[in-house]
Amino acid sequence: MPAKHSTAFRIAVALGLGLTFTACGPIAFQDTVNFKSLESQPQPQPEPEPAPEMGHARLEGDHIIIDDKIQFEHNSSEIKPVSFEILDDVVKVMQANPQVEQLDVIGHTSSEGSLKLNNKLSTDRAAAVKDYLISHGIDAARMISEGKGPSDPIADNDTEEGRVANRRVEFKVTKMGAATGAEAKGGARARPGS
Amino acid sequence: MKTLTLSRTIRPIIMRAGVCTGLALLTTACIARNADDYRQVTRSVVDTKKGDIESCFGGSTGKVVVDFTVEKKTGKVSNAMVDDKKSDASAEVGQCVVAKIEGLTIERGDMRDGAANFTWQFSN
Numbered sequence: 001m002p003a004k005h006s007t008a009f010r011i012a013v014a015l016g017l018g019l020t021f022t023a024c025g026p027i028a029f030q031d032t033v034n035f036k037s038l039e040s041q042p043q044p045q046p047e048p049e050p051a052p053e054m055g056h057a058r059l060e061g062d063h064i065i066i067d068d069k070i071q072f073e074h075n076s077s078e079i080k081p082v083s084f085e086i087l088d089d090v091v092k093v094m095q096a097n098p099q100v101e102q103l104d105v106i107g108h109t110s111s112e113g114s115l116k117l118n119n120k121l122s123t124d125r126a127a128a129v130k131d132y133l134i135s136h137g138i139d140a141a142r143m144i145s146e147g148k149g150p151s152d153p154i155a156d157n158d159t160e161e162g163r164v165a166n167r168r169v170e171f172k173v174t175k176m177g178a179a180t181g182a183e184a185k186g187g188a189r190a191r192p193g194s
Numbered sequence: 195m196k197t198l199t200l201s202r203t204i205r206p207i208i209m210r211a212g213v214c215t216g217l218a219l220l221t222t223a224c225i226a227r228n229a230d231d232y233r234q235v236t237r238s239v240v241d242t243k244k245g246d247i248e249s250c251f252g253g254s255t256g257k258v259v260v261d262f263t264v265e266k267k268t269g270k271v272s273n274a275m276v277d278d279k280k281s282d283a284s285a286e287v288g289q290c291v292v293a294k295i296e297g298l299t300i301e302r303g304d305m306r307d308g309a310a311n312f313t314w315q316f317s318n
Contacts, residue, residue: 026263026307029233033241035248035316037255 057089059097064090064171070129077124079132087129090171091136102175103143105130110163111150123147129169144174226305235300236264236310239271243294250290251316256283258291258315264308269300277311 057066070087071080079087094100107122107129126145134140156162227235240247250258259281262274274296276288291314 026309027227027229027232027304028309028311029229029236030311030313031233031237032313032315033237033244033247035251035314037253037316037318 055089055092056086057093059093059100059173062173062176064093064100064103064173066090066171069167070169072125072128075121077121077128079128084132087132088136091133091138094133094138094142099177100173100175101142101177102173104170104172104174105133105143105145106170106172107145107147108152108154108166108168108170109150110166111153111157112163115149119147119149121147122149126169225302232264232304232308233310236271236308236312239298239300240295240312243298246294247291247314248316250287250294251283251314252287254283254287255316255318256287257281257313258283258288259311259313260288260292260295262295262310262312264300264310265303266305266307267303269303271295271298271300271310280313283316 056068057064059065066086066089068083068086070083072078073080094103105126107124107126109118109122111118123146126147130140130143130145133143150157150166153162153166154168155165157166257280259277260274261277263272264270265272274292276285276292278285278288281288295312
């Protein structure tokens, strides 16, 4: 019995003292918190300002590109109303890009028909487009117009598809000033009406 | 004979006291952390003042080294003192940092005091 007490006694004392002593000593540790100056942190680059949405027209290189043909009445320089929306967008491009100092509105035809009539038709159609732009606020001094007839085809005149493609109005920037904000982007090609 | 009788009387008392002490220590809310756990829990509580401490620097660069105690059982940060030899920020910045951390309390105090040495460094 005494022996049993003696063992339990030792265990209890060891437990008590052990726990007591382990709870006594401080425990050391260290850490570092780093702050970075805002100035040294890379600043997020501002998103490039998107080019103003001009719908059917955009300045690209030395042309104003339009996404559809400008249509005219048959054998006439009268612009079909369906094309007004496109020309209105050309107006917006011109207004948004004052660095376009001179825009050449060029009319083209297919080789179908007489050369003389085609030259006149392309000249008249280009002039009609220029007049439309002037009537919608673009300074006449910023534009010239000319007709090239069938002399500058972009497709095969032996097919109807090619002839349709050749009948077009082109917007070519012939004089570009120093860009003011927007970079000089080019002119427009239109597929002139038939 | 007398000694034996005394021993038989006292030993059970001491044994019970030892067991009770051990159990009491085991069942108290205090826990025994290792150094890294202690550091992490302390870091998390001082980080609640990170914004305030950053503002102590006022945009200027420098280093503040602070020694402080995390009191056992209560978990309270106390005795915070700037180590001037290791710090290179101004005294005002140091005192500002001390004021921000003094009195913070970690969750579940430890069985032991924590002797902490923390550095706050603001650099470019």
